[in-house]
Amino acid sequence: MFVVGLLLLVAAVLVFVVLAARSRRRKGAESAPQRRNRLIGLASAAAAAVLGVVLLGGSSVYAQDTGDASVIVSWTGDILGQEITPGLHVKAPWSEVKTFSVRNQQVVFAGSRAETDFTGGSATGPDITVQDSDGVTSNIDIAVRYSIRPDQVTTIYKQFRDETNFVSQFVTQDIRSTVRDAPNGFSTLDLITKRAELNTAIQKSLEQRWQGTGVTVDSVSLQQITPPASVTAAYAAAQNAQIKVSTEKNLLQAAQVSAQQQVVQAQAKAKANDTLNKSLTSNVLKQNYIDTLSKLAASGNVVVVPEGFGGIVNVK
Numbered sequence: 001m002f003v004v005g006l007l008l009l010v011a012a013v014l015v016f017v018v019l020a021a022r023s024r025r026r027k028g029a030e031s032a033p034q035r036r037n038r039l040i041g042l043a044s045a046a047a048a049a050v051l052g053v054v055l056l057g058g059s060s061v062y063a064q065d066t067g068d069a070s071v072i073v074s075w076t077g078d079i080l081g082q083e084i085t086p087g088l089h090v091k092a093p094w095s096e097v098k099t100f101s102v103r104n105q106q107v108v109f110a111g112s113r114a115e116t117d118f119t120g121g122s123a124t125g126p127d128i129t130v131q132d133s134d135g136v137t138s139n140i141d142i143a144v145r146y147s148i149r150p151d152q153v154t155t156i157y158k159q160f161r162d163e164t165n166f167v168s169q170f171v172t173q174d175i176r177s178t179v180r181d182a183p184n185g186f187s188t189l190d191l192i193t194k195r196a197e198l199n200t201a202i203q204k205s206l207e208q209r210w211q212g213t214g215v216t217v218d219s220v221s222l223q224q225i226t227p228p229a230s231v232t233a234a235y236a237a238a239q240n241a242q243i244k245v246s247t248e249k250n251l252l253q254a255a256q257v258s259a260q261q262q263v264v265q266a267q268a269k270a271k272a273n274d275t276l277n278k279s280l281t282s283n284v285l286k287q288n289y290i291d292t293l294s295k296l297a298a299s300g301n302v303v304v305v306p307e308g309f310g311g312i313v314n315v316k
Contacts, residue, residue: 062091064086112127125172128140130183146218
């Protein structure tokens with residue numbers, strides 16, 4: 001925009017100079033066609049001059065959105081400064097503004113995408129192939145959220161020059177490398193069963209890797225681990241076997257508890273019987289006999305007691 005505005009101003013000045021020179025060479029009065037051509041030329045030059053001024057003015061002002069940080073670069077490539085506050089800002093017309101987003105950005109590696117796609121500070125790409133400590137290869141789907149510290153934008157610009165280079169050459173490469181390294185400390189079984197621990201290991205490793213670079217790890221989300229089909233089948237079989245063992249163990253424990261309950265009940269019944277037998281002395285039996293006869297007599301019943309009978313009479 002600066003170059004176009006400058007060219008328009010130069011062209012307008014040249015037109016004014018040419019028209020002035022022609023006017024001085026004419027000694028007599030202008031004809032109607034000559035006057036019309038001169039006015040058209042002046043009007044065109046004036047319009048070009050106004051447009052050039054507008055373009056140059058626009059080149060001197062830029063707007064910065066909330067969540068952006070900018071580096072001001074001269075036409076020679078020298079860094080003139082940076083701006084981290086939103087709003088309208090003034091710069092030299094010939095300077096260029098390099099903008100980086102300091103918002104929370106996301107990089108997702110999932111599925112079988114053919115290549116990585118960069119959109120601003122974000123990116124999407126294919127899942128990451130890793131190898132655990134047992135030498136088994138798996139595929140991992142993962143999403144990482146990160147952000148740039150506004151005061152580090154100039155340092156990042158010096159290394160990568162623009163946001164696309166920064167994401168493609170630094171962010172995505174570091175994430176892939178970190179995700180590949182983390183499973184080396186996990187066995188195949190741990191990789192399947194200890195997803196939270198692997199997620200934490202990846203995040204801590206990435207935080208250490210980016211320490212001092214001006215990039216902050218906001219979150220790491222391990223979405224899916226896909227081991228080979230043979231491993232998945234073996235793990236499922238082991239799970240089923242473990243469930244069967246647990247079921248049989250529970251049944252055995254239940255049978256043992258039932259048997260123990262029966263033993264306890266039998267012991268209690270035997271103890272009660274023993275206590276009852278010990279309590280039935282001759283005096284007690286004789287007293288029960290007398291009490292029973294008294295109840296029968298009181299109810300108007302005639303009771304015949306054989307001579308010498310000393311047993312217990314059951315009355316229903």
